[in-house]
Amino acid sequence: MPLLEIKNLQLEFGTVDRPHRVVDGVSLKLEAGKTLCLVGESGSGKSVTALSIAKLLPSPPVRYVGGEILLEGRDVLKMPPGELQKIRGGVVSYVFQEPGASLNPVFRIGAQIKESLTYHRPEKANDAEVIRLLKLVGIPAPEMRLKNYPHEMSGGMQQRVMIAMALASQPKLLVADEPTTALDVTIQAQIIELLQSLCEQLGMAVLLITHNLGIVGDIADDLAVMYAGQIVEVGPVRDVLKNPLHPYTQALIHSVPKLGRDVTRLTTIPGTVPNLGSIPSGCRFHPRCPKAQPPCSTEPPELMTLANSRQVRCPLWDSPNLNQPANGSL
Amino acid sequence: MNLLEIQNLKVHFPVRKGLLGRGKEFVHAVDGVTFNIAPGETLGLVGESGCGKTTLGRAVIQLVPSTHGRILFNGEDISRLSATDLRSRRQRFQMIFQDPYSSLNPRLTVLECIGEALDIHRLAPDRAARRERVDKLLKDVGLDPSHADRYPHEFSGGQRQRIGIARALAVQPQLIVCDEPVSALDVSVQAQIINLLKDLQDAHGLAYLFVAHDLAVVEHISHRILVMYLGRIVEEGESKSLCRSPLHPYTRSLLSAVPVVDPDSKRSRIFLAGDVPSPIHPPSGCPFHPRCPMAEGRCKTEVPQLKSIGSDRTVACHLFP
Ligand SMILES: Nc1ncnc2c1ncn2[C@@H]1O[C@H](COP(=O)(O)OP(=O)(O)O)[C@@H](O)[C@H]1O
Ligand SMILES: Nc1ncnc2c1ncn2[C@@H]1O[C@H](COP(=O)(O)OP(=O)(O)O)[C@@H](O)[C@H]1O
Numbered sequence: 016m017p018l019l020e021i022k023n024l025q026l027e028f029g030t031v032d033r034p035h036r037v038v039d040g041v042s043l044k045l046e047a048g049k050t051l052c053l054v055g056e057s058g059s060g061k062s063v064t065a066l067s068i069a070k071l072l073p074s075p076p077v078r079y080v081g082g083e084i085l086l087e088g089r090d091v092l093k094m095p096p097g098e099l100q101k102i103r104g105g106v107v108s109y110v111f112q113e114p115g116a117s118l119n120p121v122f123r124i125g126a127q128i129k130e131s132l133t134y135h136r137p138e139k140a141n142d143a144e145v146i147r148l149l150k151l152v153g154i155p156a157p158e159m160r161l162k163n164y165p166h167e168m169s170g171g172m173q174q175r176v177m178i179a180m181a182l183a184s185q186p187k188l189l190v191a192d193e194p195t196t197a198l199d200v201t202i203q204a205q206i207i208e209l210l211q212s213l214c215e216q217l218g219m220a221v222l223l224i225t226h227n228l229g230i231v232g233d234i235a236d237d238l239a240v241m242y243a244g245q246i247v248e249v250g251p252v253r254d255v256l257k258n259p260l261h262p263y264t265q266a267l268i269h270s271v272p273k274l275g276r277d278v279t280r281l282t283t284i285p286g287t288v289p290n291l292g293s294i295p296s297g298c299r300f301h302p303r304c305p306k307a308q309p310p311c312s313t314e315p316p317e318l319m320t321l322a323n324s325r326q327v328r329c330p331l332w333d334s335p336n337l338n339q340p341a342n343g344s345l
Numbered sequence: 346m347n348l349l350e351i352q353n354l355k356v357h358f359p360v361r362k363g364l365l366g367r368g369k370e371f372v373h374a375v376d377g378v379t380f381n382i383a384p385g386e387t388l389g390l391v392g393e394s395g396c397g398k399t400t401l402g403r404a405v406i407q408l409v410p411s412t413h414g415r416i417l418f419n420g421e422d423i424s425r426l427s428a429t430d431l432r433s434r435r436q437r438f439q440m441i442f443q444d445p446y447s448s449l450n451p452r453l454t455v456l457e458c459i460g461e462a463l464d465i466h467r468l469a470p471d472r473a474a475r476r477e478r479v480d481k482l483l484k485d486v487g488l489d490p491s492h493a494d495r496y497p498h499e500f501s502g503g504q505r506q507r508i509g510i511a512r513a514l515a516v517q518p519q520l521i522v523c524d525e526p527v528s529a530l531d532v533s534v535q536a537q538i539i540n541l542l543k544d545l546q547d548a549h550g551l552a553y554l555f556v557a558h559d560l561a562v563v564e565h566i567s568h569r570i571l572v573m574y575l576g577r578i579v580e581e582g583e584s585k586s587l588c589r590s591p592l593h594p595y596t597r598s599l600l601s602a603v604p605v606v607d608p609d610s611k612r613s614r615i616f617l618a619g620d621v622p623s624p625i626h627p628p629s630g631c632p633f634h635p636r637c638p639m640a641e642g643r644c645k646t647e648v649p650q651l652k653s654i655g656s657d658r659t660v661a662c663h664l665f666p
């Protein structure tokens with residue numbers, strides 16, 4: 016049994032008359048101790064998918080329209096409130112993009128970690144455990160650091176504190192939503208390295224969300240690519256990066272600037288992620304797709320399962336690239 | 346002649362030392378920086394957060410006063426100008442910012458926002474001319490002129506950055522200081538904005554001071570690159586050559602942290618331990634020595650000076666005597 020299995024999840028915002036389906040049939044699987052990366056441009060529905068794992072999105076405004084979220088085999092969407100409270104920050108912990116915004120500015124960081132311990136493991140709510148956690152996340156001189164206020168730490172150090180707090184409950188699943196997006200590339204490399212070593216040391220599973228494909232190769236086992244509320248490609252990370260099948264995945268990979276590449280223009284994905292109110296008919300990516308054929312604008316493609324644990328939502332995945340890059344509206 | 350010549354520029358901010366603190370201390374945000382920018386050239390500026398990139402960029406166009414040094418723009422020292430004279434020169438240098446969400450006034454439509462820039466410098470004689478000019482600017486940056494009456498919140502992050510660029514372009518500047526203009530954007534949108542900046546440079550002969558922390562982005566857009574650490578330049582060179590064969594250990598670590606998609610890329614990561622130290626009490630000797638994997642005895646005591654290596658490279662490191 017996988018640690019986490021999301022089956023055909025459907026989420027809506029908006030009114031019942033004019034619903035905005037922001038997650039439309041997402042299925043994902045994550046085994047204990049493994050790392051799954053979820054990538055896609057802003058607005059594709061990564062965060063709402065991640066937040067729904069512990070049912071953190073209040074309803075309303077969101078409506079959980081359909082699907083299941085099985086955590087250790089039990090459906091989170093059907094859990095009574097008391098039980099939900101227990102899995103939040105228990106089995107599942109979260110780390111978000113802005114560590115500065117998630118930490119309380121008026122308390123010392125030691126006290127904040129201790130509070131998290133008091134809640135989940137009261138027998139361990141002491142300085143020794145706080146110091147052990149700070150050491151685990153690579154904070155130097157933890158005995159001194161626990162007396163710091165958040166503003167006395169750099170962004171990278173604050174993110175390490177957030178990870179220490181998330182680890183306080185000894186979660187089986189850590190959901191990290193763009194944990195390095197606000198950080199320098201040097202610090203980003205450190206945090207990714209840290210997450211990777213924590214996975215190995217603690218046997219914890221990680222769902223890592225990012226829009227940057229440049230950081231997934233080092234850490235992920237599997238990679239899922241999301242576009243406009245749907246999964247468009249899933250597979251083992253190496254295979255997907257080496258041989259992406261969906262034109263969107265290919266475009267995302269090509270848009271990462273590469274050092275030492277002597278080109279006058281960077282490759283872009285023309286246009287923008289569609290608005291919620293105006294999801295294109297047929298394949299949602301077709302207006303931006305260099306491979307698009309007439310049927311793509313009318314027939315919504317299914318997610319097809321291929322050999323080697325790969326899935327792709329494009330019937331043209333094995334046809335060669337015939338067209339010139341199409342309708343570059345921007 | 347150079348468009349811009351910066352000579353030994355320093356910006357120090359006073360900070361209060363505790364409540365009962367005696368005497369003032371200073372943040373040495375920019376600490377003796379010298380460089381030039383030619384017309385139509387892009388100079389990249391890289392370094393980690395807190396090393397002084399924003400302060401340097403703002404000081405160059407006198408949005409923050411400099412403590413010391415000369416800023417020659419078209420041969421004239423703009424750091425010595427009266428407020429009125431400076432205002433009349435502002436048309437020549439503009440700035441675009443990292444955060445396309447907070448750098449536009451939410452209460453102004455795109456037309457009003459760009460029109461305001463035209464009005465300040467009296468560049469549109471009447472309403473019709475103003476509208477015509479705004480439409481042209483929007484087209485130039487890849488936006489639909491029929492959206493001119495919309496407000497910033499109706500646009501995506503990348504589109505807002507285009508609005509910021511159109512506003513800067515409105516006054517026909519010679520230099521634009523771009524402070525991390527793509528750092529907050531999706532990778533796919535980053536590429537669009539960088540291509541746009543290059544096209545505009547070709548069309549209008551603009552010079553850029555382009556600030557970022559991702560060297561892959563900076564390499565692509567820049568002719569030359571400055572690497573900054575704790576308020577000082579540690580290396581400068583032609584961009585391709587600097588990225589191919591970096592000399593300073595700090596430049597090498599920055600390059601090794603650049604995200605790479607290819608899972609088989611055989612590169613060695615040089616992890617930089619720790620953070621940038623406090624610019625209030627910068628380390629003795631070479632400011633990078635506490636984090637430097639190659640530091641030796643004298644790095645702790647002697648400040649390395651910038652020295653020329655070959656025809657187009659300068660580096661401040663004792664490894665290169
Ligand atoms: N509270 C909310 N109310 C209405 N729409 C929302 C809300 N939160 C997210 N959305 C919409 O859901 C879509 C997916 O958002 P999100 O999951 O944040 O995307 P991502 O994390 O991939 O950038 C977006 O179009 C966003 O505008
Ligand atoms: N107005 C100010 N007053 C005091 N210190 C400042 C001010 N602006 C910036 N600093 C400090 O100067 C240093 C350089 O900051 P900044 O130029 O923003 O760096 P960067 O843009 O490279 O991140 C930092 O230590 C910062 O805290």
Ligand SMILES: [Mg+2]
Nearest residue numbers: 061062192193
């Ligand atoms: Mg998100």
Ligand SMILES: [Mg+2]
Nearest residue numbers: 395398399400
């Ligand atoms: Mg800055």
